[in-house]
Amino acid sequence: MTSTEQSRVIARQYFETMAARDWDSFGALLAEDVVYELPQTAERVTGRDRLVQFNREYPGDWRIDVSRLIVDGETAAGTMNFTVGDDEMVGLVYLELTGGLISRVTDFWPEPYDAPPGREHLIEQGVSGVDRLSRPGGS
Amino acid sequence: MTSTEQSRVIARQYFETMAARDWDSFGALLAEDVVYELPQTAERVTGRDRLVQFNREYPGDWRIDVSRLIVDGETAAGTMNFTVGDDEMVGLVYLELTGGLISRVTDFWPEPYDAPPGREHLIEQGVSGVDRLSRPGGS
Numbered sequence: 001m002t003s004t005e006q007s008r009v010i011a012r013q014y015f016e017t018m019a020a021r022d023w024d025s026f027g028a029l030l031a032e033d034v035v036y037e038l039p040q041t042a043e044r045v046t047g048r049d050r051l052v053q054f055n056r057e058y059p060g061d062w063r064i065d066v067s068r069l070i071v072d073g074e075t076a077a078g079t080m081n082f083t084v085g086d087d088e089m090v091g092l093v094y095l096e097l098t099g100g101l102i103s104r105v106t107d108f109w110p111e112p113y114d115a116p117p118g119r120e121h122l123i124e125q126g127v128s129g130v131d132r133l134s135r136p137g138g139s
Numbered sequence: 140m141t142s143t144e145q146s147r148v149i150a151r152q153y154f155e156t157m158a159a160r161d162w163d164s165f166g167a168l169l170a171e172d173v174v175y176e177l178p179q180t181a182e183r184v185t186g187r188d189r190l191v192q193f194n195r196e197y198p199g200d201w202r203i204d205v206s207r208l209i210v211d212g213e214t215a216a217g218t219m220n221f222t223v224g225d226d227e228m229v230g231l232v233y234l235e236l237t238g239g240l241i242s243r244v245t246d247f248w249p250e251p252y253d254a255p256p257g258r259e260h261l262i263e264q265g266v267s268g269v270d271r272l273s274r275p276g277g278s
Contacts, residue, residue, distance in 0.1 A: 004211075039229065039270040041254040044263045054261045068233060070211040072143075077209045077216035079233070090178065092231055092247060094207060094218070106268050108231060110249035115180040122193045124183045127176040129245050135181060 002074050002097045011076040011095055014102060015066045018055060027052040031101040038107050051105075060084040064091070067130040074098065081132040088134040141213050141236045150215040150234055153241060154205045157194060166191040170240040177246050190244075199223045203230070206269040213237065220271040227273040 002010070010029055017026035027048055036045040036054070045054050061084060068079040076095040081088060089109060096104035112135045115123070141149070149168055156165035166187055175184040175193070184193050200223060207218040215234040220227060228248060235243040251274045254262070 035267065037266040037268050038254075039266050039268065039272045040249050040251050042251075042264060042266050042274060043254050043258075044266055045261050046263060050261050054258060057258070057261075059257070068214070068216070070209050070214050070216045070233075072209040072211055075207070075209050077207070077233075090247075092249070094209075094216075104268070106270065108229070108247065108249040109252075110179050110231070110247040111252065112179050112181075113248075113250065115177075115182050118198070119182075119193060119196070122184050122189050122196075124185060125181060127178050127181050127183055128174065129176050129178065129243070131178040131245065133178045 002100050004071055004073055006100060007074060007076055007095075007097050008069070008071040010097060010100065010102065011069060011071055011078060012066075014095065015064065015069075015078055015080065019064050019066075021056075023052050023056050026055065029102050031098060031103040034101075034103055034105065036105045036107070038109075040108060067132075079131065081130075083132075086134070088132040090131045090133050141239050143210050143212055145239060146213060146215055146234075146236050147208070147210040149236060149239065149241065150208060150210055150217060151205075153234065154203065154208075154217060154219065158203050158205075160195075162191050162195050165194065168241050170237060170242040173240075173242055173244065175244045175246070177248075179247060206271075218270065220269075222271075225273070227271040229270045229272050 030048040036051050063083045064080045070077040074097040078093045080091045082091045092108040094106040169187040175190050202222045203219045209216040213236040217232045219230045221230050231247040233245040
């Protein structure tokens with residue numbers, strides 16, 4: 001059983017080693033049979049070596065900044081602002097830990113979309129939170 | 140200061156009262172000056188009464204099932220499968236609590252997109268997790 005505080009250290013290292021492109025240390029956090037899934041594309045990567053390679057080969061001169069880290073027992077939710085040049089995306093990550101290693105990672109990469117009509121009477125434009133998401137034609 | 144266990148009760152009630160369309164009980168969980176934001180559309184709703192109305196007026200015969208609830212001090216991350224007929228979406232929710240009330244809600248509604256090329260050598264198709272996201276032309 002991994003405690004919340006142990007999980008917090010590991011979850012923090014997940015993002016720190018990724019940000020530093022320290023792939024050996026990143027890999028050391030992962031269970032050998034880790035499963036990484038992207039529900040939006042229905043893609044799955046299985047196994048520590050493949051997941052390290054997937055991240056190592058990820059293209060672009062990206063930079064990440066962790067914006068939330070919420071840890072609860074053997075689960076964690078992290079969010080990050082992911083920047084490539086002027087383009088800003090938000091990555092939403094859910095981690096599961098088993099025996100002090102990360103056994104499952106689920107990533108979402110939500111994209112901007114147009115507000116549906118019919119709720120203008122309740123809405124103000126603009127957000128004030130921690131998430132940095134480029135919008136078409138500006139940010 | 141709201142403890143993790145108090146926050147867990149309130150976060151659970153947020154989803155339960157929403158699922159039950161019990162808008163009076165839902166509103167009682169919210170701070171009077173609650174801020175609700177949708178970074179993907181850059182929409183913001185401010186205030187308890189408006190947020191209750193926003194949810195009450197949300198169209199469609201929707202149903203929600205909570206798939207994750209991760210609670211840490213005065214923050215929580217919840218995920219839900221949101222179903223309208225045969226259409227399945229995933230809602231990713233971040234809550235902040237202040238003084239035993241929900242003071243900020245941030246929602247993401249990620250949509251399916253096509254897998255980018257160049258990583259087929261590492262990928263298997265299909266996901267096995269808790270998230271139910273309809274894909275164009277099937278699920």
